[in-house]
Amino acid sequence: MRRTERPMASLPRPLLLAFMLLLLAQIVYHHADGERIENRYRGLSSPYSADIYRGLALGSEQLFGYLLAIRLQLHDNQVGKHFRYSLIDYDLLADWLDRITEISQGTEYPMLLASRVYSSTGDPEQLRKMLEFIERRFDDDPQLHWRRLAEASVMAKHKLGDMEIALRMARKLARQPASLNMPNWARDFEFLLLAELNELESAITMIQALLQTEAVNDPDERRFLQGKLSDFQQKLFESQQIPDK
Amino acid sequence: MTSQTIALFRYLMLGIVSRRLFSLLAILLLAAILCGSFLQELAIINGAAIVSAFVADLLRYCMVLLALLMVASAVAEDYESRQFERLLTMPLARWQYIAAQFLVIASLCLLLVLPVFLLMSIYSGVAIGCYWALALWLELMLISLLGLLAILSLEKVPLAVFFSLAIYLLAKLSGLISLMLAESVRLSDGSAASRAMELIFGAILYLVPDTGSFAQNNVFFHAVDLFATLADQFFSVAVYLLFLLAVCLVDFYRKEFNF
Numbered sequence: 001m002r003r004t005e006r007p008m009a010s011l012p013r014p015l016l017l018a019f020m021l022l023l024l025a026q027i028v029y030h031h032a033d034g035e036r037i038e039n040r041y042r043g044l045s046s047p048y049s050a051d052i053y054r055g056l057a058l059g060s061e062q063l064f065g066y067l068l069a070i071r072l073q074l075h076d077n078q079v080g081k082h083f084r085y086s087l088i089d090y091d092l093l094a095d096w097l098d099r100i101t102e103i104s105q106g107t108e109y110p111m112l113l114a115s116r117v118y119s120s121t122g123d124p125e126q127l128r129k130m131l132e133f134i135e136r137r138f139d140d141d142p143q144l145h146w147r148r149l150a151e152a153s154v155m156a157k158h159k160l161g162d163m164e165i166a167l168r169m170a171r172k173l174a175r176q177p178a179s180l181n182m183p184n185w186a187r188d189f190e191f192l193l194l195a196e197l198n199e200l201e202s203a204i205t206m207i208q209a210l211l212q213t214e215a216v217n218d219p220d221e222r223r224f225l226q227g228k229l230s231d232f233q234q235k236l237f238e239s240q241q242i243p244d245k
Numbered sequence: 246m247t248s249q250t251i252a253l254f255r256y257l258m259l260g261i262v263s264r265r266l267f268s269l270l271a272i273l274l275l276a277a278i279l280c281g282s283f284l285q286e287l288a289i290i291n292g293a294a295i296v297s298a299f300v301a302d303l304l305r306y307c308m309v310l311l312a313l314l315m316v317a318s319a320v321a322e323d324y325e326s327r328q329f330e331r332l333l334t335m336p337l338a339r340w341q342y343i344a345a346q347f348l349v350i351a352s353l354c355l356l357l358v359l360p361v362f363l364l365m366s367i368y369s370g371v372a373i374g375c376y377w378a379l380a381l382w383l384e385l386m387l388i389s390l391l392g393l394l395a396i397l398s399l400e401k402v403p404l405a406v407f408f409s410l411a412i413y414l415l416a417k418l419s420g421l422i423s424l425m426l427a428e429s430v431r432l433s434d435g436s437a438a439s440r441a442m443e444l445i446f447g448a449i450l451y452l453v454p455d456t457g458s459f460a461q462n463n464v465f466f467h468a469v470d471l472f473a474t475l476a477d478q479f480f481s482v483a484v485y486l487l488f489l490l491a492v493c494l495v496d497f498y499r500k501e502f503n504f
Contacts, residue, residue: 055421058414060462063298070287070295106467112290 041083044075044092050102057103065104072096073113085121090129093118097133101140111137111148115155124160131156135169146182149173153189167193174206184221191228200236204229249337253345254352261319261353269311274360277303281368291466297368298465301377304364305384305460308357309413312385313392316350317405320396330502343493346393354385373464376471380460383482387458388413390489398496416453422446457481 008016047053057064072093076083097110114130121127134152138145149169156166170189176182187210194203207229211222281300285292323329332342358378366374391412395405415422426446430439458481461474 051424052421055418055424058417059456059459060298060302062463062466063295063302066288066291066295067299070284073289074287104466108290116289 040079041087042078043087043089044072044096046092047096047099050099053099053103062104062107065100065107066109068096068103069100069107069109069113072100073117085118085126086123088118088121088126090118090121090126094129094133098137101137106141106144108144108148111145115148115151119152119155119159127155127160128162128165131160131165131169135165135172138172142176142180143182146173146176146180146186150186150189153193157193163193163197167197184218188225188228191232195228195232195235200232200239204232204236207232246338246341250341250344250348253332253337253341254348257319257345257349258352260322261315261349262356266315266356270357270360273304273307273311274364277307277364293368294465297365297373298462300368301361301365301381301460301465302462304361305381305462308361308381308385309388310410312350312354312357312389313406313409314402315353316346316389316392317396317402317409319349320346320393321400321402321405324400329500333502339497340494343393343490343497347390347490350386350389350393354382354389357385358382369465372471376464376475377460379475380478383478384459387454387482387485387489390486390493394489394493394496397493397500412453415449416456417459419450419453419456423450454485455481458485 053064053068054061076085076088094114097114100110101107111134114133119127119130121130131152134145134148138149142149150173153166153169153173156162156169160166167190170193173182174187174190176187191203191206194200194206207225211225211229277300280303281296284299285296288295329342333339358381361381362374362378364374365377368374369377388409392405392409395408396402399405399408423443423446426439426443430436430443433439457477460478461469463469464471464474
């Protein structure tokens with residue numbers, strides 16, 4: 001047999017009043033506590049020069065660089081709480097990432113932190129700073145960092161909605177020498193973005209240039225490019241027909 | 246002569262090797278493994294290399310401290326129990342005591358390095374494990390002999406350990422100190438005092454081991470010629486060890502013992 005409940009109105013008034021007051025107190029306290037904890041967030045300090053960290057590393061520069069990167073990665077966890085990335089000063093963060101890159105050369109860790117961890121911020125300006133960092137540091141070792149630049153290009157397009165930056169990064173990838181061991185899809189980004197920008201002629205020229213060179217040997221890749229070429233040529237033709245109608 | 250030295254070495258070694266030493270080694274290894282596992286949880290990429298390098302460095306500093314403490318305490322005990330006076334009444338030359346201590350140091354360092362070799366071979370493969378064990382053995386030899394010199398001269402364990410650690414850190418931080426002094430010269434517009442300090446420190450650096458005398462932790466991250474790196478370290482350590490042995494002998498022969 002289901003037990004029935006008495007209506008709320010039948011409860012003693014002082015009990016209801018006390019309940020409402022305590023609920024309000026809990027909400028106010030939680031709100032104030034949240035602000036209090038957020039005020040306890042300690043921001044990043046400016047990093048010293050790379051030479052100082054190298055000196056402090058006692059000869060283990062690579063390890064020291066990685067330990068600094070892990071320390072930085074844990075920065076948003078303070079007083080037993082995870083703080084929002086929007087609280088972090090991204091200029092200082094980029095300085096730290098630069099410094100770690102200089103200390104342990106040949107490491108992918110700072111680029112990975114920028115592209116996978118700190119890019120999850122909701123603030124477009126902060127995201128832009130991380131993308132700038134990735135683009136700047138890509139030239140240090142394109143072979144090591146092409147994945148990060150490709151990710152950054154995708155983020156610039158989809159998350160930031162800035163096609164100019166996305167195209168610039170994609171162009172940087174496409175212009176890498178054939179000796180760089182990188183899958184063709186990374187080089188194809190540029191013409192795909194150009195097509196999205198309705199710059200079909202540029203995209204077609206690019207694909208034709210790619211097909212004429214020896215850079216694309218893979219039959220599947222050639223088939224993909226030829227398919228895209230026909231597709232873009234069709235679109236271009238259709239777009240040129242529309243005004244005549 | 247040789248058999249006397251070997252007998253003295255065996256006698257001194259018996260005073261060092263104990264069950265407590267093995268227990269301490271086991272605890273240190275376990276602590277290093279646990280710390281490494283914690284770090285592995287945090288690392289996003291290159292976790293294996295980071296953990297290997299971290300465990301190797303952690304064990305390096307633990308072993309340096311352990312070797313220093315053991316050598317210093319053993320010689321300090323000889324001072325306290327008037328062992329030197331007893332030894333010198335026997336038909337033994339003073340150099341034989343130093344030679345026996347050198348053998349003790351070599352064996353003790355080997356004993357400390359063996360578990361590190363096993364652990365690093367598991368973490369990073371036999372080649373890196375071999376390199377790290379041999380490089381660490383050379384580093385431990387160097388620091389332990391420095392400790393022997395310090396305890397023979399200063400006769401007190403804390404003083405000897407602090408002195409040896411100070412030299413060790415000075416050698417390891419020489420790059421940073423040189424940088425600070427160069428910066429100080431620049432900021433003071435080349436003042437005579439700053440320049441003098443820089444010169445004095447430059448002269449001191451000639452008397453401390455150079456950075457090439459220590460095991461290179463960067464081998465865990467980059468492919469390097471391990472044999473060439475080890476050979477460089479060997480020559481650097483060999484020269485410094487001979488220099489330290491000479492200083493030990495000079496100091497020990499100058500000592501007066503009251504019979």
